[in-house]
Amino acid sequence: MDRLLESVLRRVVKHGGLQVTTASGRIFAAGPDEASVHVRFASKRAQLMLLLDPEMQLGEIYTSGELVLERGSIADLLELVMSQDVLQPTLSARLLYFARRVLRRLDQFNPRGRARRNVAHHYDLDGRLYSLFLDADKQYSCAYFEHPGERLDDAQLAKKRHIAAKLVLDAPNLSVLDIGSGWGGLGIYLAEIAKARVSGVTLSTEQLGVAQSRAREKGLEGQVSFALQDYRDVPGPFDRIVSVGMFEHVGVDHYGEFFRKARELLAPDGVMLLHAIGRFDSPGFTNPWIAKYIFPGGYMPALSEVTPHIERAGLVVTDIEILRLHYADTLKAWRARFLARREEVLRLTDERFLRMWEFYLAGSEMAFRHQGLMVFQIQLARKQEAVPLTRDYIAEAERKLRTREQRSAPPLRLAGE
Template identity: 70%
Template sequence: MERLLQNVLARVVQRGALKVTSASGRRYVVGEAAAGPPQVAVRFTSPAAERGILLDPELRLGEAYMDGTLVVEEGSLADLLDLLMSQPEAVNPTLPSRLLYRLRVALRRIAQFNPRGRSQRNVAHHYDIDGRLYSLFLDADRQYSCAYFETPEQRLDDAQLAKKRHIAAKLVMDRPGLRVLDIGSGWGGLGLYLAEMTGARVTGVTLSREQLEMARNRARERGLADRVEFRMQDYRDIPETFDRVVSVGMFEHVGVDHFATFFHKAKALLKPDGVMLLHAIGRSDPPGVTNPFIAKYIFPGGYIPALSEVLPYVERAGLVVTDIELLRLHYAETLKAWRERFRARWEEAVRLTDERFCRMWEFYLAASEMAFRHQGLNVFQIQLARRQETVPLTRGYIAEAEAALRRREAEACPPLRLAGE
């Protein structure tokens, strides 16, 4: 079994080098001889971990790291995943893993079947955990989606603010008092921003009790409870219509079986001159399946679609695509910042959960980052309308709106001054 794993790793690692210590204590190096000394070294502590990775690497690699049966001795977990996931033939290198992939493709609609009750359970699995965990690695506003880095060196908090500003600009918030629906409102940051900076009246819906409580508290603390309402409600059950609809980081939980429902409901929620912005993770590759580790431990019922899967449902719903932007590596940089922040506060995270949970979470953040860097994941922002003339003719309005929002932000939060200035 050790020899077989060595042969498989030798086929996978074609760039760079990896040093391995087997469960029996045997040591070997796979990869390019000219790559220099390996920067990453791992050790297996059980033969079962080696067998598992041979049979189902997409699931068992993460589980072995969680359980401590795969130990990274040199470099970091992120270095290991960067090495493995950047290889040209890194996916399904063995016959059993290829067969498992085909089985998952065949069963993907069952895995993504998300009626109301199951949707709420899936959301609770990820979001209704100790809220202090998220405060360890997110920005101050708890934005748990892709930031928008205007410059490579921009701080995470500023990039998340830029994301909200960018979304607000694309929503064409051209007058105060617009009614806005935020589907998947999280901890309320985007809805509060839209109310404060544009004068909108916002309704946010979520399926997470933890997020709902915090969002309502934040609205009260900021004196916005009369203009911002947060509800525990499935988007399919919303009866009203709105001038603007926004959804950030929620569409990944919908599932292929429910795409038609989502976009038909989106059209019904929009007034005739309404605008919608959908911000979601997508894939550059053809349709596939959810990574089994992510599906089992992180986002049950979730799926990252190809753009080719999404647009036919938009067309059938009778919505007009007025703009599409791909953010590409912005989420890789966001996840890197989250991973580094989480690692920096590891001891606090362990006290809130335990070592195994923290290793699971680190694997989730690092693997997701490398998927955006090397395996075709990106973020798309799709602007939709019921009528094509609703949105300005050229994209210049986006930069103009962002500039106006920056001025309002500066007025709302004047810079700190030293005493006597």
């Protein structure tokens, strides 16, 4: 088996360098360059499972401790492997790849009950865990980095500002529906800074409690509300609709239903902004390890899977923006924060969970850097006249919002005041 593993890895690693120690103690190198990563297999079983199904088993054997990093990190290994051209190096891997493509719609079937269970699987974890690595506002979606090296908190604020600008909140007290409102950060921003009346809906009981508490603390109960409700049950209409990081959980077979409901909820001159993870290439399927452990029922669509449903629902696409590496940088920041709080993570969970989430954050980052994932922001309306003719209004709105943010910021106080 050692010889087979060596042959396969040498076919995969065509740039960079990888050193491998097998379970029997044999050492070999793959790749033309000096090895930057050294891995050791703790069992022959781990070697066999990796050869049979690398997409699933790489995460499994790292999480279980059967794959040990002797040099470099799991992020270094994933960057090396995921940047290669050959990703299904064995016959079994290719067969499983095609089977998963055929069966992908079953994994993405998300009726109401299953949708709520899928959300609970990820978002109803101990809220203290997310506080360890997210920004102060607990934004669990792609940040918007306006310049290299920007702080995560500033980039997440810029994301909210960018979205608010695209919603064309050009009058006070416009009604806004936030589909998938999370811990409430965006809804509170739209109410406090953009002076909108916001209704947020979520399927996560953990997030709902936090969002409602935050609204009360800010004295915004009359301006923003949050409810545990499926978007399909929400009555309208609304002047504006926003959805950030929720569409990935809808499922391809439900896209038509999603956009028909959005049109029903949107006022005749309303504007909607959809912010979601997508892919540059053709339709595919969710990595099986991610689907099992992190986001069951989740999928990142190609735009070709989304726009036909928008057209059939009778909505007009008024703007599309692609955020390319913003999520890679967001995930890099999250991973650094997560690992910096390692001891606190272990007090809340265990070593296996820590390795699982390190793999999730690193693998997701590399998927954005090397495997064609991106974030799209699609602005929609029922009438094309609902938004200005040129995009100049976005920058102008951002300038106004930035001024309001500065005015609403609490004053600095000296120690002891």
